[in-house]
Amino acid sequence: MIWLAWRQFRLPAAVAAGLLAALAAALAVTGPGIADAWTSGRAACAARGGDCATFAQEFFADHRGGYLTLVVLVLAVPGLIGLFWGAPLVARELEAGTHRLVWNQSVTRTRWLAVKLALVGAAAMAAAGLASLAVGWWSRPVDAAGAADLPRMDPVLFDARGLVPVAFAAFACALGVVAGMVARRTLAAMAVTLAGFALVQLAMPLLVRPHLLPPVVETVTVTRENLASFYAEGPDSPVRLDVKGPSGAWILANETVDAAGRVVPTVPLYLTSGPCSEGDAGGPTAECVGRVGELGFRQRLTYHPAERFWPLQWAEAGVYAALTAGLAGFAFWWLRRRVS
Amino acid sequence: MSAPVLRAEGLGRRYGRRWALRDCDLDVPAGHVVGLVGPNGAGKTTLLSVAAGQLAPTTGTVSVLGRAPAASPAHLGRVAFVAQDTPTYASLTVAEHLTLGARLNPRWDAATAADRIARVGLDPSAKAGRLSGGQRAQLALTLGIAKRPDLLILDEPVAALDPLACREFHQGLMEAVADLGMSVLLSSHLVSDLERTCDYVVVLVDSRVQVAGEVEDLLATHHRLTGPRRDGARLPSDQHVVAASHTGRQSTFVVRTREPVLDPAWRVSGLDLEDLVLSYMSAGARDAARPVLEVRR
Amino acid sequence: MIEFHLDTRSGVPPYQQIVRQVRHALRLGLVKEGDRLPTVKEVVGTLAVNPNTVLKAYRELEHEGLVAARPGLGTFVTATLADASLAAHGPLREELRRWLAKARLAGLDDESIEALFHATFQAASREASA
Numbered sequence: 001m002i003w004l005a006w007r008q009f010r011l012p013a014a015v016a017a018g019l020l021a022a023l024a025a026a027l028a029v030t031g032p033g034i035a036d037a038w039t040s041g042r043a044a045c046a047a048r049g050g051d052c053a054t055f056a057q058e059f060f061a062d063h064r065g066g067y068l069t070l071v072v073l074v075l076a077v078p079g080l081i082g083l084f085w086g087a088p089l090v091a092r093e094l095e096a097g098t099h100r101l102v103w104n105q106s107v108t109r110t111r112w113l114a115v116k117l118a119l120v121g122a123a124a125m126a127a128a129g130l131a132s133l134a135v136g137w138w139s140r141p142v143d144a145a146g147a148a149d150l151p152r153m154d155p156v157l158f159d160a161r162g163l164v165p166v167a168f169a170a171f172a173c174a175l176g177v178v179a180g181m182v183a184r185r186t187l188a189a190m191a192v193t194l195a196g197f198a199l200v201q202l203a204m205p206l207l208v209r210p211h212l213l214p215p216v217v218e219t220v221t222v223t224r225e226n227l228a229s230f231y232a233e234g235p236d237s238p239v240r241l242d243v244k245g246p247s248g249a250w251i252l253a254n255e256t257v258d259a260a261g262r263v264v265p266t267v268p269l270y271l272t273s274g275p276c277s278e279g280d281a282g283g284p285t286a287e288c289v290g291r292v293g294e295l296g297f298r299q300r301l302t303y304h305p306a307e308r309f310w311p312l313q314w315a316e317a318g319v320y321a322a323l324t325a326g327l328a329g330f331a332f333w334w335l336r337r338r339v340s
Numbered sequence: 341m342s343a344p345v346l347r348a349e350g351l352g353r354r355y356g357r358r359w360a361l362r363d364c365d366l367d368v369p370a371g372h373v374v375g376l377v378g379p380n381g382a383g384k385t386t387l388l389s390v391a392a393g394q395l396a397p398t399t400g401t402v403s404v405l406g407r408a409p410a411a412s413p414a415h416l417g418r419v420a421f422v423a424q425d426t427p428t429y430a431s432l433t434v435a436e437h438l439t440l441g442a443r444l445n446p447r448w449d450a451a452t453a454a455d456r457i458a459r460v461g462l463d464p465s466a467k468a469g470r471l472s473g474g475q476r477a478q479l480a481l482t483l484g485i486a487k488r489p490d491l492l493i494l495d496e497p498v499a500a501l502d503p504l505a506c507r508e509f510h511q512g513l514m515e516a517v518a519d520l521g522m523s524v525l526l527s528s529h530l531v532s533d534l535e536r537t538c539d540y541v542v543v544l545v546d547s548r549v550q551v552a553g554e555v556e557d558l559l560a561t562h563h564r565l566t567g568p569r570r571d572g573a574r575l576p577s578d579q580h581v582v583a584a585s586h587t588g589r590q591s592t593f594v595v596r597t598r599e600p601v602l603d604p605a606w607r608v609s610g611l612d613l614e615d616l617v618l619s620y621m622s623a624g625a626r627d628a629a630r631p632v633l634e635v636r637r
Numbered sequence: 638m639i640e641f642h643l644d645t646r647s648g649v650p651p652y653q654q655i656v657r658q659v660r661h662a663l664r665l666g667l668v669k670e671g672d673r674l675p676t677v678k679e680v681v682g683t684l685a686v687n688p689n690t691v692l693k694a695y696r697e698l699e700h701e702g703l704v705a706a707r708p709g710l711g712t713f714v715t716a717t718l719a720d721a722s723l724a725a726h727g728p729l730r731e732e733l734r735r736w737l738a739k740a741r742l743a744g745l746d747d748e749s750i751e752a753l754f755h756a757t758f759q760a761a762s763r764e765a766s767a
Binding site for chain 2: 643645648650651677678681682683684685686687688689690691
């Protein structure tokens with residue numbers, strides 16, 4: 001059975017291996033140059049005693065295009081696997097009628113599906129893992145340069161790093177297989193898989209990940225140092241403000257609360273009159289910011305700190321693993337009960 | 341050779357609200373080439389799929405070679421099934437199909453397989469997707485035979501074949517039966533496909549079994565009676581009327597009886613298998629078309 | 638070696654057709670004592686008939702003492718039907734030819750001749766068996 005599963009999977013596997021090799025080659029050629037530029041640039045700015053933050057910003061801006069393309073690529077790998085490996089795996093057999101040939105060899109259907117799923121699932125995880133590793137290696141200098149603007153806890157980066165791509169690939173593969181078994185048409189299965197992939201890709205950071213671990217809630221006094229933004233929507237509008245979160249954290253909420261602890265959208269201060277009518281290059285005056293505290297307003301931050309990266313990765317990988325196991329279980333049940 | 345190849349009791353299969361097969365009772369002994377005949381849509385494929393373990397029955401029980409269909413890998417190995425339209429993997433070569441058979445079947449007979457492929461003139465390096473219908477059928481038959489099954493099930497194997505390919509297919513099949521002594525269960529909507537090859541027939545019309553038995557026995561117990569017009573109800577009780585037709589003065593009956601027909605008014609003649617099957621088919625179709633008057637609750 | 642053929646429209650059971658073809662060949666001296674009949678596999682391979690049909694025909698021939706099966710070797714002819722009657726074939730054929738010429742002179746076409754022959758033949762054999 002392993003022979004047959006491999007024989008059928010040979011071509012898609014070769015195509016994927018070719019694409020991965022091309023990616024790896026491109027990364028291997030360009031990666032060292034970027035790493036050198038980063039190291040030497042840092043050394044130069046440190047020697048000058050200058051501001052390395054500016055260099056980092058410029059470096060990040062210079063490589064932003066390629067960097068984000070690679071992030072999107074890693075995000076897309078699980079989807080491509082689900083579409084081109086998962087969906088046709090069983091649907092193609094049902095479409096061509098070959099399931100009626102293979103189910104009559106001396107191999108039970110359960111074993112047939114188990115071998116196919118194991119082979120393609122393992123390949124899917126390996127492919128996603130390799131892509132994520134290679135891109136991660138290439139991106140290290142850019143990651144470091146962009147840590148302030150785009151920390152790895154950011155939803156865009158989080159899905160493209162670490163364990164999650166591997167687990168997501170397994171899930172997308174199982175999703176494709178189940179869609180194929182139920183739809184019995186490769187094309188329909190691919191459409192369903194694509195829709196499911198996009199849905200999960202959105203739902204995970206928006207609805208699920210924030211709650212995987214209880215977020216840290218912190219209420220801080222607004223100071224000139226921690227103020228991130230301080231603006232009004234018009235000359236007569238009250239002021240809105242945000243504060244800076246801890247470095248590298250994933251900020252879920254940045255809310256102003258009044259003395260009673262209620263969330264308020266604005267603070268009754270105006271940029272046209274009163275203590276906040278004047279400011280300097282560093283933002284509002286100390287008196288203005290002090291007034292915010294005197295009026296009883298403080299800022300409440302809800303966030304996952306940077307050091308939760310790996311716990312959250314494990315938790316999310318666990319969620320995908322559970323979903324994958326559920327889909328696989330359903331696939332076996334459906335195979336025995338409904339498909340014929 | 342003791343357990344019946346196929347035994348069914350009250351077997352039925354429903355798709356949604358439509359019964360594809362119902363009240364099916366069969367007891368087919370081993371060592372026969374069994375022809376399953378009936379019009380298209382009569383439930384032949386359903387019955388064969390259930391027997392091959394591809395489909396679970398809705399009601400009743402079925403056993404194949406004494407066990408539930410597809411009960412275990414070992415049991416799967418004893419039954420070969422060549423599905424309708426003889427599916428094969430289009431992208432695999434003939435030789436790779438044989439490898440598939442060898443890898444997936446512990447009783448695989450590589451010599452028989454290679455020999456058959458050579459004799460029917462298949463190129464081992466040809467992709468199955470490029471074979472003609474007849475060649476594909478031969479490949480599927482080879483896969484079934486080389487598995488060394490005790491029962492070979494074939495669903496409409498020759499429906500899509502031209503007469504020459506059909507003849508070659510039957511020749512190959514009968515050679516294998518002579519060689520390996522397996523039982524065969526094959527279906528067709530044409531009696532002529534099965535006339536020479538089958539020694540046992542099951543006639544299936546409108547999801548029900550109309551008659552089943554050894555061909556020789558059926559031919560010996562069915563007679564066509566022709567004579568002056570008469571009501572079928574007035575025939576002796578041992579004569580079961582299968583089909584009746586009347587003209588102004590003449591009646592023709594096809595009856596089944598184990599007793600000799602003694603009434604001198606009748607001209608008695610035998611039937612060939614095709615006549616016999618067609619009598620049952622038209623009787624079954626008439627029953628199906630008759631409006632049902634039973635009260636439904 | 639003898640080669641069988643089947644006429645499915647004749648109404649004669651296939652095994653009977655095989656039996657008759659063997660007898661016919663024996664009668665005409667086409668097969669002789671010691672000749673091997675084709676194996677069951679060879680027959681089904683050309684006729685596409687059920688092996689049981691051939692087995693049944695061979696069993697019947699064996700029962701009649703015309704052939705014998707030697708395990709592992711095949712089925713061999715052990716008797717002949719040609720000896721005495723073969724000599725009589727010539728004169729009988731001559732007579733039949735003369736009769737056919739007479740029938741044509743009387744205006745019978747092929748079909749009528751065949752019908753007349755069959756009817757007479759059947760009536761005669763019925764009388765003989767009665």
